Amino acid sequence: MQKTVYTLLNFVLPNRCIICTEYLDIESELTHVSVSLCYECWNKIEFISHTSCEKCGGNIDFDGAECRHCYSYPFAFGQAKACIVYNKNSQKLFFQLKHHANDSIVSMMGKWMISRLKSFEHNHDIIIAMPLSRWRLFSRGFNQSSLLLYEIQKQKSYSFIDLSHKILRIKNTPSQGHKCAKDRQTNVKGAFQACEHSFKGKSVLLIDDVLTSGASLNECANELLCKGASRVDVLVVGRA
Numbered sequence: 001m002q003k004t005v006y007t008l009l010n011f012v013l014p015n016r017c018i019i020c021t022e023y024l025d026i027e028s029e030l031t032h033v034s035v036s037l038c039y040e041c042w043n044k045i046e047f048i049s050h051t052s053c054e055k056c057g058g059n060i061d062f063d064g065a066e067c068r069h070c071y072s073y074p075f076a077f078g079q080a081k082a083c084i085v086y087n088k089n090s091q092k093l094f095f096q097l098k099h100h101a102n103d104s105i106v107s108m109m110g111k112w113m114i115s116r117l118k119s120f121e122h123n124h125d126i127i128i129a130m131p132l133s134r135w136r137l138f139s140r141g142f143n144q145s146s147l148l149l150y151e152i153q154k155q156k157s158y159s160f161i162d163l164s165h166k167i168l169r170i171k172n173t174p175s176q177g178h179k180c181a182k183d184r185q186t187n188v189k190g191a192f193q194a195c196e197h198s199f200k201g202k203s204v205l206l207i208d209d210v211l212t213s214g215a216s217l218n219e220c221a222n223e224l225l226c227k228g229a230s231r232v233d234v235l236v237v238g239r240a
């Protein structure tokens with residue numbers, strides 16, 4: 001019965017891969033993952049193994065070390081963990097998350113984050129979605145990091161308090177893609193403002209979709225530490 005419904009549905013509304021837009025053969029391809037992805041695209045997603053930089057979560061060739069970036073520009077946050085590599089194979093997933101709040105992608109990424117969460121060496125009292133500026137939030141209509149945070153919170157075994165509303169992004173920073181590391185840091189200086197009293201002595205987990213240069217996450221962590229947080233860690237889906 002279910003098979004007949006699927007076949008009919010596929011005839012009326014053919015399902016296409018979210019990344020390469022190829023038509024999917026529902027019977028053979030949709031069973032391996034809840035998101036519309038063909039086998040080929042699914043296999044190209046690179047999951048980050050345990051051999052990642054201790055500090056920033058980037059892929060490196062050997063375990064338990066810091067990458068060259070972290071050696072020369074140490075981040076303010078304690079540890080960052082990522083689930084997959086952000087590259088040309090996976091970027092369409094992030095586009096769908098950021099611009100269309102695609103439900104099945106949010107749920108899939110949430111599951112990845114929950115399993116990555118277990119690898120942190122410290123527990124966290126507070127969880128925060130990386131804030132967007134008021135203008136960005138108004139034009140997009142939602143914060144993709146909040147969607148991921150809600151997905152993690154559905155897992156009842158974690159008892160973090162969500163204090164995302166206690167920190168604001170007061171400066172909207174344009175795309176940083178072309179800037180060098182030093183300029184990126186200057187560009188985001190003073191971009192965040194956290195509540196004076198909420199974070200004292202608390203360990204915080206910051207949630208975001210992607211870590212690229214890490215300049216914004218670093219500045220946000222800096223602000224939380226300035227307001228007395230005992231520690232700030234970062235959990236993202238993609239690591240560029």
Ligand SMILES: [Zn+2]
Pocket residue numbers: 017018019020021022037038039040041042
């Ligand atoms: Zn595909």
Ligand SMILES: [Zn+2]
Pocket residue numbers: 053054055056057058066067068069070
């Ligand atoms: Zn690193």
